[in-house]
Amino acid sequence: MTTSETQKIRRHFDPAYKLQVTKMIREQGLSVSQVCKDMGLTTNAVYRWLQQYDAELAGRCGIGKPLTPEHQRIRELEKELR
Numbered sequence: 001m002t003t004s005e006t007q008k009i010r011r012h013f014d015p016a017y018k019l020q021v022t023k024m025i026r027e028q029g030l031s032v033s034q035v036c037k038d039m040g041l042t043t044n045a046v047y048r049w050l051q052q053y054d055a056e057l058a059g060r061c062g063i064g065k066p067l068t069p070e071h072q073r074i075r076e077l078e079k080e081l082r
Helices: 015-026 032-039 043-057 069-081
Strands: none
Touching: 015 032, 015 043, 032 043
Protein backbone atom coordinates (compact mmCIF):
# COMPACT_ATOMS: atom_id res chain seq x y z
CA MET A 1 0.00 0.00 0.00
CA THR A 2 1.31 3.46 -0.85
CA THR A 3 1.23 6.41 1.47
CA SER A 4 -1.57 8.05 -0.50
CA GLU A 5 -3.74 4.96 -0.14
CA THR A 6 -3.42 4.94 3.65
CA GLN A 7 -3.93 8.68 4.17
CA LYS A 8 -7.39 9.78 5.17
CA ILE A 9 -9.17 12.33 3.05
CA ARG A 10 -9.90 15.47 5.03
CA ARG A 11 -13.53 16.47 4.75
CA HIS A 12 -14.70 20.07 4.85
CA PHE A 13 -18.03 21.18 6.28
CA ASP A 14 -19.71 24.51 5.75
CA PRO A 15 -20.56 26.67 8.78
CA ALA A 16 -24.31 26.00 8.42
CA TYR A 17 -23.74 22.26 8.78
CA LYS A 18 -21.47 22.75 11.80
CA LEU A 19 -24.06 25.03 13.38
CA GLN A 20 -26.77 22.43 12.81
CA VAL A 21 -24.67 19.74 14.49
CA THR A 22 -23.80 21.94 17.47
CA LYS A 23 -27.43 22.94 17.96
CA MET A 24 -28.47 19.28 17.95
CA ILE A 25 -26.12 18.72 20.85
CA ARG A 26 -26.62 21.94 22.82
CA GLU A 27 -30.33 22.58 22.25
CA GLN A 28 -31.74 19.08 21.79
CA GLY A 29 -29.54 17.46 24.41
CA LEU A 30 -28.14 14.75 22.13
CA SER A 31 -24.80 13.23 23.11
CA VAL A 32 -21.66 14.00 21.15
CA SER A 33 -20.88 10.33 20.71
CA GLN A 34 -24.34 9.52 19.35
CA VAL A 35 -24.34 12.44 16.92
CA CYS A 36 -20.85 11.50 15.71
CA LYS A 37 -21.86 7.89 15.24
CA ASP A 38 -25.08 8.76 13.41
CA MET A 39 -23.48 11.36 11.14
CA GLY A 40 -20.08 9.75 10.56
CA LEU A 41 -18.13 12.53 12.26
CA THR A 42 -15.08 12.48 14.50
CA THR A 43 -15.49 13.52 18.11
CA ASN A 44 -12.46 15.83 17.93
CA ALA A 45 -14.02 17.87 15.13
CA VAL A 46 -17.39 18.12 16.87
CA TYR A 47 -15.79 19.19 20.16
CA ARG A 48 -13.92 21.96 18.27
CA TRP A 49 -17.22 23.09 16.72
CA LEU A 50 -18.84 23.11 20.16
CA GLN A 51 -16.00 25.23 21.59
CA GLN A 52 -16.41 27.68 18.71
CA TYR A 53 -20.19 27.79 19.18
CA ASP A 54 -19.92 28.33 22.94
CA ALA A 55 -17.37 31.12 22.44
CA GLU A 56 -19.62 32.87 19.94
CA LEU A 57 -22.62 32.61 22.25
CA ALA A 58 -20.50 34.21 24.98
CA GLY A 59 -19.65 37.10 22.64
CA ARG A 60 -16.09 36.01 21.88
CA CYS A 61 -14.69 35.26 18.43
CA GLY A 62 -13.37 31.79 19.16
CA ILE A 63 -10.42 30.27 17.33
CA GLY A 64 -12.04 28.69 14.28
CA LYS A 65 -14.20 29.85 11.44
CA PRO A 66 -17.37 31.54 12.71
CA LEU A 67 -20.49 29.39 12.90
CA THR A 68 -23.24 31.87 13.66
CA PRO A 69 -24.36 34.34 10.98
CA GLU A 70 -23.61 37.26 13.31
CA HIS A 71 -19.99 36.25 13.81
CA GLN A 72 -19.59 35.45 10.12
CA ARG A 73 -20.66 39.02 9.35
CA ILE A 74 -18.29 40.43 11.98
CA ARG A 75 -15.42 38.47 10.42
CA GLU A 76 -16.33 39.81 6.96
CA LEU A 77 -16.41 43.40 8.23
CA GLU A 78 -13.06 42.99 9.99
CA LYS A 79 -11.59 41.66 6.76
CA GLU A 80 -12.91 44.67 4.83
CA LEU A 81 -11.39 47.04 7.37
CA ARG A 82 -7.95 45.50 6.86
